[in-house]
Amino acid sequence: MSASSPFKVLPADFYRRPAPEVARALLGRYLVRRVEGRRLVVRLVETEAYLGAPDRASHAWNGRRTPRVESLYLTGGHAYVYFIYGMHYCLNVVTGEAQVGSAVLLRAGEAVEGGGEMARNRGLARVPRPGDLAGGPGKLCKALAIDRAQDGLSLLAGELTLTQGDPVAGYAVASGPRIGVAYAKEAATWPLRFAIQGHPQMSRPKL
DNA sequence: CGGAAGATCCACT
DNA sequence: GTGGATCTTCCGA
Numbered sequence: 001m002s003a004s005s006p007f008k009v010l011p012a013d014f015y016r017r018p019a020p021e022v023a024r025a026l027l028g029r030y031l032v033r034r035v036e037g038r039r040l041v042v043r044l045v046e047t048e049a050y051l052g053a054p055d056r057a058s059h060a061w062n063g064r065r066t067p068r069v070e071s072l073y074l075t076g077g078h079a080y081v082y083f084i085y086g087m088h089y090c091l092n093v094v095t096g097e098a099q100v101g102s103a104v105l106l107r108a109g110e111a112v113e114g115g116g117e118m119a120r121n122r123g124l125a126r127v128p129r130p131g132d133l134a135g136g137p138g139k140l141c142k143a144l145a146i147d148r149a150q151d152g153l154s155l156l157a158g159e160l161t162l163t164q165g166d167p168v169a170g171y172a173v174a175s176g177p178r179i180g181v182a183y184a185k186e187a188a189t190w191p192l193r194f195a196i197q198g199h200p201q202m203s204r205p206k207l
Numbered sequence: 208c209g210g211a212a213g214a215t216c217c218a219c220t
Numbered sequence: 221g222t223g224g225a226t227c228t229t230c231c232g233a
Contacts, residue, residue, distance in 0.1 A: 048214070057214070068229065086226030088215050105214055138215045180214050 006030060008164045012156060015076030019049035019095045019102040022076075023194045024173055026093065030165035031109060033144040034158070040118060040144050042109030042134045043165055046195040048178045050092070052101035057184035060101025071152035072101050079160055081141070081151040088138030089147050093155060093162070107179070108195075109134040111143075118143035172197045 007030065015022060026047050033040040050058040059069045059082065072080045075098040081091050092103040111118055111130040118134065119127040121143050127133075134140040141147065146160070153160050174197040181188050 083228065084213060085215050090214060136215070
């Protein structure tokens with residue numbers, strides 16, 4: 001744990017770096033969701049970087065620009081939330097400069113605060129282990145009550161922020177190919193998935 | 208304008 | 221391990 005408060009909000013500069021760097025740096029950080037004065041917190045354990053135009057798996061591949069992905073082109077430090085498979089939302093953190101379209105998908109976290117409310121948001125009858133509340137991109141959004149209403153929000157203050165948390169050292173980070181992007185040709189094998197090494201709550205295949 | 212597929216999750220075998 | 225749910229978005233015709 002670091003010297004200052006684990007809930008100190010990460011500054012804009014944190015996001016103005018290449019997506020893979022931010023993806024690594026986000027591990028161990030706290031994602032803080034405020035809803036009606038209450039605070040829900042998860043510690044991030046798994047992320048994926050998406051590079052933008054050169055990355056076939058990215059929603060910004062080849063400069064693709066549609067109303068849905070508009071917030072992906074904001075400057076680093078904003079949220080990009082999209083709806084997928086007819087029933088799930090996924091939360092991304094935009095990285096780099098505006099108009100680039102690079103981002104980090106938040107794939108999994110473990111509950112730090114507000115587990116009871118997260119379980120209710122998930123529709124679970126009981127409160128499971130902390131890692132089972134947000135162990136997947138869709139679950140993470142559902143647990144934290146995130147949907148398209150949060151698309152485009154600044155992460156520097158307000159209902160959705162990222163804070164210092166409990167960052168891990170570089171040696172503790174594992175990387176590998178991203179999940180669910182087999183269609184993306186050459187980009188499918190790029191090692192842009194990052195997780196806290198050996199963490200029990202990675203979403204699916206182990207790294 | 209229609210068809211196809213998707214950065215997922217869960218129940219069931 | 222496999223398949224179904226469910227619907228928005230995109231691309232080709």
